[in-house]
Amino acid sequence: MISEVQKEIMRLKKEKDACILAHSYVAHEILETADFTGDSYALSVKAKTAPQKTVIMVGVRFMAETVKILSPDKKVILANDGAGCPMAEQMDRELILRVKEKYPDYKVVAYINTTAELKTVCDVCVTSSSAVKIVKQLPDKNILFIPDCNLGAYVAQQVPEKNIKLLQGGCPVHASVNEEEVLQAKKKHPNALLLVHPECTVEVVKHADFVGSTSGIMEFAKKSDCKEFIIGTEISIAEHLQYECPDKMFYYLSQKLICKNMKLSTLYDVYNALVGRSGLEIVMDGDTVVKARKCIDEMIRLGG
Ligand code: 13P
Ligand code: SF4
Numbered sequence: 001m002i003s004e005v006q007k008e009i010m011r012l013k014k015e016k017d018a019c020i021l022a023h024s025y026v027a028h029e030i031l032e033t034a035d036f037t038g039d040s041y042a043l044s045v046k047a048k049t050a051p052q053k054t055v056i057m058v059g060v061r062f063m064a065e066t067v068k069i070l071s072p073d074k075k076v077i078l079a080n081d082g083a084g085c086p087m088a089e090q091m092d093r094e095l096i097l098r099v100k101e102k103y104p105d106y107k108v109v110a111y112i113n114t115t116a117e118l119k120t121v122c123d124v125c126v127t128s129s130s131a132v133k134i135v136k137q138l139p140d141k142n143i144l145f146i147p148d149c150n151l152g153a154y155v156a157q158q159v160p161e162k163n164i165k166l167l168q169g170g171c172p173v174h175a176s177v178n179e180e181e182v183l184q185a186k187k188k189h190p191n192a193l194l195l196v197h198p199e200c201t202v203e204v205v206k207h208a209d210f211v212g213s214t215s216g217i218m219e220f221a222k223k224s225d226c227k228e229f230i231i232g233t234e235i236s237i238a239e240h241l242q243y244e245c246p247d248k249m250f251y252y253l254s255q256k257l258i259c260k261n262m263k264l265s266t267l268y269d270v271y272n273a274l275v276g277r278s279g280l281e282i283v284m285d286g287d288t289v290v291k292a293r294k295c296i297d298e299m300i301r302l303g304g
Contacts, residue, residue, distance in 0.1 A: 002032070003029070003267075005267050005268065005271055006029065006032060006033050006267065008271060009033045009267070009270055009271055009274060010033060012271070012274040012275065013033075013035075013052075013274065016054055016274055017052050017053045017054060018052055018053070018054035018055065018056055018274060019035040019036070019050045019051075019052040019054070019055055019056070020033055020034040020035050020036075020055075020056045020058060020270065021034065021035065021036050021037075021043050021046060021047060021050070021055060021056070021057050021058070021059070021063075021067065022034035022036070022037045022057075022058040022059065023037070023038075023039070023040070023043060023058065023059035023060075023063060023214075023262065024037055024038060024039060024214045024215065024218065024236070024237060024240065025059070025214065025234045025236045025237070025259055025262035026058050026059065026236070026262060026265055027236070027263075027265075027266070027267070028239070028240060028243060029267050030058050030265065030266075030267055030270060031240070033267070033270060034058070035050065035052075036050070038214075038215050039127065039128065039129055039213040039214045039215040039216070040063060040066075040112050040113070040127045040128070040129075040213070041112075041127035041128075041129045041130055041213065041215075041303065042215055043057075043059070043063060043066075043067075044063075044066050044067075044070065044112065044127070044296065044299075044300070045300060047066065047067040047070050047071060048070045048071065048300070050071075050074075052074075053074060053075060054074060054075040054076075054077065055067050055071065055074050055075070055076045055077070056077050056079055056270060056273050056274060056279070057076060057077065057078050057079065058079045058080075058265045058269075058270060059078075059083070059262065059265075060078075060083045060084055060085040060088070060261050060262060061078055061083060061084045061085065061088070061280075061282075062085055062088040062112065062113055062114060062115060062116075063078075064076050064077070064078040064280070064282045065115065065116040065282055065284070065292075066112060066116075066296060067282070068116070068282040068284050068289070069116055069119070069284070069288075069289055069292045069293050069296055070293065070296060072284070072286070072289045075281065076281070076282040077273045077279040077280065077281050077282070078273075078279060078280040078282060079265045079269040079270050079273045079279050080264045080265040080266070080269045080278075080279070080280075081278065081279060081280035082261075082264055083261045083262070083264045083265055084261055085113050085171075085261060086171075086172055086261070087111075087113045087147055087148060087169060087170060087171045087172070088113045088114050088115055088147075089115065090147045090169040090170075091114070091118060091146055091147045091167065091169055092115075092117070092118060093117050093118050093120065093121050096108065096118060096121050096122070096146065097121055099144065099167070100121065100144075103142070103144060103165065105142055106140075106142040106143060106144040106165060107123045107124070107138055107140040107142065107143050107144070108121065108122040108123045108124075108144045108146065109122070109123065109124055109125075109126055109131075109134070109135060109138075109143050109144065109145045109146070110122035110124070110125050110126070110146055110147075110295060111125070111126060111127070111128075111131070111145075111146065111147060111148045111151055112125050112126065112127045112296075112299070113147070113148065113171070114146070114147060116284060116288050116289075116292045117288060117292075118146075119291075119292035119295050119296065120287075120288055120291035120292050121291075122146070122295045123295055123298070124138070124295050124298040124299055124302065125295045125296050125298070125299040126155075126299060126303070127213065127299070127303070128151060128197060128198050128199065128212070128213040128214075128216075129212065129213035129215065129216055129303075130299065130302075130303035131151060131154075131155050131198070132154075132155055132158045132159060133302070133303060134299060134302045134303050135155050135159050135162060135164075136158075136159050137302050138162075138302075141161075141162055141163050142162075142163050142165070143162050143163065143164045143165065144164075144165045144167075145164050145165070145166055146166075146167050146169065147167060147169030147170070148169055148170045148171060148199055149166040149167065149168055149169060149170055150170050150171070150174070150175060150198065150199050150200060150201050150202065150205070151170075151198045151199055152164060152166040153166065153202050154198040154202070154205055154211065155198075157202075170199065171199040173199075173234065173256070173257060173258065173259045174197055174199035174200045174232075174233065174257070175199065175200065175201055176254070176256045176257075177200055177201070177204050177232065177253060177254045177256060177257065178201075178203070178204070179201075179203040179204060179207070181204075181253065181254045182194065182203075182204050182207045182232075182253065183207075185230045185251065185253050185254075186207070186230070188251075189228055189230055189251055191226075191227070191228050192226075192228035192229050192230045192249070192251060193209040193210065193224065193226050193228070193229050193230070194207055194208050194209050194210075194229075194230045194232060194253070195208065195209065195210045195211075195212070195217045195220060195221060195229055195230070195231055195232060195233075196208035196210070196211050196217075196232035196233070196253070197211075197212070197213065197214065197217065197232060197233035197234075198211050198212075198213075199233075200232055200233075204232060204253075208232065214233055214234070214237055217231065217233060217237060218237060218240065218241060221241050221245065221248070221250070222241070222244065222245060226248075227247070227248050227249060228248065228249045228250075228251070229241070229248065229249070229250050229251070230251045230252075230253050231250055231251065231252060231253060232253040232254075232257070233253075233257060234257055234258065234259050234262060235252050235255070235257050235258055236262070238250040238251065238252050
């Protein structure tokens with residue numbers, strides 16, 4: 001049953017000409033109020049076409065920045081101003097400029113989990129669902145893949161014809177799972193398929209029956225004839241799947257797979273952002289928008 005707060009959010013969206021974009025990691029009650037939900041790639045594409053003047057992003061900061069880059073004339077508000085992504089903050093522009101000086105003939109491929117500022121010095125963005133497809137299509141052989149060395153290693157494995165250089169960055173949540181936990185989970189649920197996000201380490205990914213983005217994992221599980229799944233990404237995905245597919249069983253790969261930043265946003269934050277009481281409005285100078293946009297446009301061109 002829809003709650004009073006949800007009803008009020010629905011009313012306010014119309015009154016304020018606002019749309020809500022929510023990443024699949026956020027709570028179910030928030031997803032129910034959203035105009036669009038999905039993985040980072042789906043949200044970036046939707047951000048471009050949403051007709052509303054205001055966008056409330058329920059996710060983490062780099063996602064709200066991506067919306068602002070693609071729609072600089074829109075008012076973009078991150079529902080909870082403390083929701084950042086630790087991976088996006090790991091490397092700054094100056095570091096990458098120094099690395100580029102050392103490797104001038106490398107194309108810089110940036111995971112979308114990066115700041116707008118860092119994107120200004122990169123050549124093309126990728127998401128977990130488009131990384132392999134995009135890197136394959138690049139005419140260049142030498143690739144510097146930042147910041148996630150686990151996603152980068154997975155791409156390197158899938159596209160062996162490229163020479164891919166990695167730096168030591170990654171998602172602290174996904175990278176916290178170890179191989180022992182995989183073996184334990186498989187032993188406990190011998191009939192389950194293991195579905196894993198490529199932000200997990202190579203030792204974990206090598207045991208997977210399917211590797212994909214959050215949306216990719218959800219789609220796979222829904223379509224599959226199998227009845228049991230171990231979910232190797234943020235625990236919310238197992239919960240959403242259990243809700244949507246009550247005839248199947250979903251198990252967490254690890255209890256450690258909790259992204260505190262994604263859990264920060266509440267339904268009340270969404271309400272408060274709509275009435276202008278809280279949230280962070282994303283403000284970006286024109287130069288950053290233009291430079292960062294190049295690599296996001298390139299991602300959409302190659303990934304669509
Ligand atoms: P996707 O949404 O691309 O699967 O990435 C997951 C993630 O880590 C979001 O921060
Ligand atoms: Fe960032 Fe990892 Fe959380 Fe995704 S799950 S927002 S990559 S810390």
